[in-house]
Amino acid sequence: MKTIKVSVVTPDGPVYESDVEMVSTKAKSGELGILPGHIPLVAPLAISAVRLKKDGKTEYIAVSGGFLEVRPDQVTVLAQSAEAATDIDVERALRAKERAEQRMRDHHAEHMDFRRAELALQRAINRLAVSEKKL
Numbered sequence: 001m002k003t004i005k006v007s008v009v010t011p012d013g014p015v016y017e018s019d020v021e022m023v024s025t026k027a028k029s030g031e032l033g034i035l036p037g038h039i040p041l042v043a044p045l046a047i048s049a050v051r052l053k054k055d056g057k058t059e060y061i062a063v064s065g066g067f068l069e070v071r072p073d074q075v076t077v078l079a080q081s082a083e084a085a086t087d088i089d090v091e092r093a094l095r096a097k098e099r100a101e102q103r104m105r106d107h108h109a110e111h112m113d114f115r116r117a118e119l120a121l122q123r124a125i126n127r128l129a130v131s132e133k134k135l
């Protein structure tokens with residue numbers, strides 16, 4: 001089976017590196033499925049899961065947006081934060097979700113605060129979904 005090398009990199013360092021059969025991601029323009037030999041591409045990513053198919057199994061990584069760079073033999077995901085499903089602290093994500101929802105209810109202040117809370121909520125919901133692999 002042909003494979004493609006995947007690296008997921010954050011400001012804290014690499015989170016994942018492996019050779020996989022297929023990479024599925026959610027770009028801002030829609031779902032992308034990448035097989036070995038894909039044409040070169042750069043795309044902004046949504047707060048979403050990166051799904052990696054390897055040896056008939058699927059691994060999930062939560063990413064908080066960022067960029068995807070595709071070359072025929074290599075996929076690089078550059079994200080502000082990224083966590084493999086097994087590294088997600090569910091309690092922490094639940095607390096972050098609560099906090100964000102509270103901020104959205106309380107937002108008498110500026111629009112930016114609401115937007116920031118909305119993004120924090122999306123990150124928390126994405127982490128919870130990835131940890132449960134409900135995708």
Ligand code: ATP
Nearest residue numbers: 064081082083087088089090092093096120123127
């Ligand atoms: P929190 O409010 O809980 O910090 P956040 O969405 O603001 O959540 P980020 O700024 O996206 O957090 O991430 C900060 C760092 O913490 C990153 O290294 C990220 O991987 C890690 N991180 C955040 N939430 C979790 C979680 N639930 N489980 C594991 N790591 C997490």
